[in-house]
Amino acid sequence: MSELAGITSGDGGREREVDHPSSLVATFGPDEPLRLDCGVDLAPFQIAYQAYGSLNSERSNAVLVCHALTGDQHVANIHPVTGKPGWWETMIGPGRPIDTERYFVICANVIGGCMGSSGPASTNPSTGQPWGLDFPVVTIPDMVRAQAMLLDRLGIDTLLCVAGGSMGGMQVLQWAVAYPERVFAALPVATGPRHSAQNIAFDEVGRQAVMADPDWRGGRYFAEGTHPRRGLAVARMAAHITYLSDAALHRKFGRRMQDRELPTFSFDADFQVESYLRHQGSSFVERFDANSYLYLTRAMDYFDIAADHGTLAKAFLGTRTRFCVVSFTSDWLFPTPESQAVVRALNAGGARVSFAEIETDRGHDAFLLDVPEFLDIARAFIDSAAVARCLGAGHTTS
Amino acid sequence: MSELAGITSGDGGREREVDHPSSLVATFGPDEPLRLDCGVDLAPFQIAYQAYGSLNSERSNAVLVCHALTGDQHVANIHPVTGKPGWWETMIGPGRPIDTERYFVICANVIGGCMGSSGPASTNPSTGQPWGLDFPVVTIPDMVRAQAMLLDRLGIDTLLCVAGGSMGGMQVLQWAVAYPERVFAALPVATGPRHSAQNIAFDEVGRQAVMADPDWRGGRYFAEGTHPRRGLAVARMAAHITYLSDAALHRKFGRRMQDRELPTFSFDADFQVESYLRHQGSSFVERFDANSYLYLTRAMDYFDIAADHGTLAKAFLGTRTRFCVVSFTSDWLFPTPESQAVVRALNAGGARVSFAEIETDRGHDAFLLDVPEFLDIARAFIDSAAVARCLGAGHTTS
Helix, strand or coil: CCCCCCCCCCCCCHHHHHHCCCCEEEEECCCCCEECCCCCEECCEEEEEEEECCCCCCCCCEEEEECCCCCCCCCCCCCCCCCCCCCCCCCEECCCCEECCCCEEEEECCCCCCCCCCCCCCEECCCCEECHHHCCCCCHHHHHHHHHHHHHHHCCCCEEEEEEECHHHHHHHHHHHHCHHHEEEEEEECCCCECCHHHHHHHHHHHHHHHHCHHHHHHCHHHHCCCCHHHHHHHHHHHHHHHCCHHHHHHHCCCCECCCCCCCCCCCCCEHHHHHHHHHHHHHCCCCCHHHHHHHHHHHHHCEHHHHHCCHHHHHCCCCCEEEEEEECCCCCCCHHHHHHHHHHHHHCCCEEEEEEECCCCCHHHHHCCCHHHHHHHHHHHHHHHHHCCCCCCCCCC | CCCCCECCCCCCCHHHHHHCCCCEEEEECCCCCEECCCCCEECCEEEEEEEECCCCCCCCCEEEEECCCCCCCCCCCCCCCCCCCCCCCCCEECCCCEECCCCEEEEECCCCCCCCCCCCCCECCCCCCECHHHCCCCCHHHHHHHHHHHHHHHCCCCEEEEEEECHHHHHHHHHHHHCHHHEEEEEEECCCCECCHHHHHHHHHHHHHHHHCHHHHHHCCCCCCCCCHHHHHHHHHHHHHHHCCHHHHHHHCCCCECCCCCCCCCCCCCEHHHHHHHHHHHHHCCCCCHHHHHHHHHHHHHCEHHHHHCCHHHHHCCCCCEEEEEEECCCCCCCHHHHHHHHHHHHHCCCEEEEEEECCCCCHHHHHCCCHHHHHHHHHHHHHHHHHCCCCCCCCCC
């Protein structure tokens, strides 16, 4: 049994995590470049990742989890910067649907991120300074290519399952398209095969908010000792609205006032929803890099499987991967028709696919929350994949 | 026949319009204060307005049009700053549903605006400097109270109709609530009886974008010779997305590239929708005042008829006004249930109300566009009100 798993606890600090993350790191030297869609060979580079559970001797129980825009590799452990629980502890852990007592679970920070995988905040080895906008623009396929190199390094040929929501779901789809023989089962959640015009529009608002902040300094804020906090906070606030539904906002906040009964007739945060959004903005800037935000939203905007392959059906043609596609009724960032387009394309090629639209008013963020119907479906899908791969129930073989 | 109508053409310039608008102006002296909900008596103050057509001798053919957040009094004439047509020329003009050959049409810039009615950009008479944030916070009821004072000045007791969409629709509802005896017919379009939590959230993002711009200078940008262009542009971009539907964005732009076929792998506006949004942002700042944007979004946030009156039904109890409430299927800023809440409240009080939900994919902005079904309904409603008021068809009596 391999013992790759382990969590190195860090002493916090967003800046430190960029080059010296509180997690496992795989480094790739000048002779192992990452070929990027933009034409650049990125080398050297590194991938920061977490691993939970144990890889069995057949190396057949690995599950790759892909994180969303502002997520990272800390999927099921205390976050080294925020001190908060992992972002998908409802899904991953002992006894959870992705059971770390049965599966070897890997989650890597994406290329372009800011939690230890190479990205715009990382030190550019050729200058000793942060890359900033000199970092090449990356795509979802680039992120997946980097993850494949990580799996090669770990000696894992085939994944039992790739799972993720939102931008993580895009990576799941890309995994199935680019490496069909390496993916036994795929669980793309609250995602789509491309970014819509409205989603590109929201991303562009966020980028403009960051770039409008004079402290952004053309992306050179590290060198100039500034931090575009205000711009990044505004970007986060705008995006955060899209992660919730109108109904969820109404249920959580309605028109309730914050610690008062009457309006102040001012521009203070009179309403709870204002106070909540301001908090979302200000806490986000403590843990995320502004340039990474530009790069990762750009990667989502560029994502378009059908354009890359002629049609969506062609992209999945002949796949032997089994799919479980999940959407949520109140998700207006990736509404159900986006998932249905994937399902139709898979069906057109005779793929093995199940589809579930979960009834919830919790919006896009539902994939991160304790939504029992969703978690039950995920558990059944992964268990059935394990059975098909002849993995013993409840124990890893070794 | 009165001859109040007339359009004074200006020489442009946003700053000039603030105190010396290219339109009619009613000034109110120290003895005629505007009582504001915040407790302040605003005096002196002025209201800039446009008028089209002729008031009949019975003074019974007046139609008041209320503008939306970023609209103004230039509803049916070339805009003095932008040089563009009036914002509701599909609805108002000779032969249009609100026919200026039959009706005397008035549209006033709201209090808190920046096109000639007193607002934060206006000169504070007690200092000789722009008000900035010293201007009192205003509400939708304050806007309507000011319009009522304007009508008193014009000698118009009863309005044949009050019409408007979005924030204009809020004013229509408030007119019917506050002055039921002065409103014969009311046409609230694409609006609601209160701002939802999601709408407050979007407004707060816009305000934070403005206030995050260092050039905002705590609202004192006139005195300091700056202009929070970038922040206001980001606010406009975010808001603009909410005015369109996902389907409309998809139809107009999809994922089409701007003057190129391949991605640039940069943060340029690769996609047409990005380029479009950037243009919306940059052109808006040429014609609108940043502080006005704060004040008017705040007024919308505070709007809540039910809270002011106990219940919505109580607010409309005993009304003799006839209503035509209109919503659009793809409007997600003021979705149909908001209009239905108004209709239910009116029905509960036995009011005369018709309701139309118009099928369109054009989103909230549909009320400003050439949507024939909507325009036909508006025409029929206003014509029928005119018949009920015994106005001759096709000509004003004099």
